[in-house]
């Protein structure tokens with residue numbers, strides 16, 4: 001599919017990922033919790049992937065909890081922590097431009113008595129650490145700010161926000177679905193206490209992700225799925241060996257350069273009249289562009305049959321301006337002329 005330019009929505013599983021997964025789907029199918037030799041072999045493969053992922057963000061293998069993806073990781077981080085405070089409830093700080101899985105989780109928590117502050121970004125989509133600081137209340141139990149915005153590509157100052165959280169002894173969670181493997185992340189340097197990541201954004205399989213939890217063995221999180229004690233009791237269910245091995249392989253093989261064929265696509269976008277959203281601090285693989293007129297949109301659509309999104313894939317199902325574009329001040333009309341072009345991601349380094 002060389003007209004596919006929607007890589008922020010999902011990436012294909014790479015050949016090395018599929019090859020790494022294959023044996024664990026068939027010959028080596030044993031339950032990794034089983035005490036026999038075949039179970040032990042699967043458990044070892046899972047541990048290897050866990051170590052690879054932990055190493056990527058400066059964490060310990062025991063701090064990586066496998067989930068079904070970033071949506072589940074975000075739910076576990078936020079609800080899991082909130083459920084510890086069900087008696088007195090408490091206050092959560094997040095932003096108006098999080099992924100819907102965070103916003104809907106927070107809305108649910110509001111419905112059962114928690115208080116949530118949704119910080120507004122500036123017109124580039126950036127959240128100010130000073131605004132995070134000003135929003136802190138005596139009963140703030142969690143700060144959750146994503147790393148890279150999925151619609152704009154804007155990089156948030158999460159190290160600074162982590163500092164604010166650390167100084168006030170408040171747990172800090174970041175949704176790194178769009179940044180994991182693409183930007184440098186060190187959970188200690190950035191004072192991150194929980195971090196969500198997803199396999200299908202990094203050429204890994206769908207249906208697998210992880211939540212980094214600082215000192216997970218002593219974690220206060222309440223599990224959302226109770227089971228047979230898997231993942232330190234924080235996430236029950238038989239561990240999917242092949243998906244986990246695939247996630248580990250995706251991290252190991254993540255590309256360090258952009259495929260050359262996409263340079264042409266980038267050049268051809270430049271022929272049109274548009275405004276680039278998201279400011280200077282963005283990842284180069286996500287372009288949010290607002291065409292100057294309906295005429296330019298028509299010209300663009302008629303000349304390219306690219307598979308791209310208006311807003312994010314999740315918003316594409318509803319026909320209204322996305323909450324992100326509205327938050328950075330785009331009118332309904334501008335939002336209608338806005339498209340997200342997302343190229344195959346690769347390691348950028350900076351954070």
Ligand SMILES: Cc1ncc(COP(=O)(O)O)c(C=O)c1O
Nearest residue numbers: 069070071099150175177178198
């Ligand atoms: C920023 C962000 N968070 C969370 C998610 C959800 O990830 P998953 O599909 O792994 O549940 C996505 C994917 O669309 C995303 O871009």
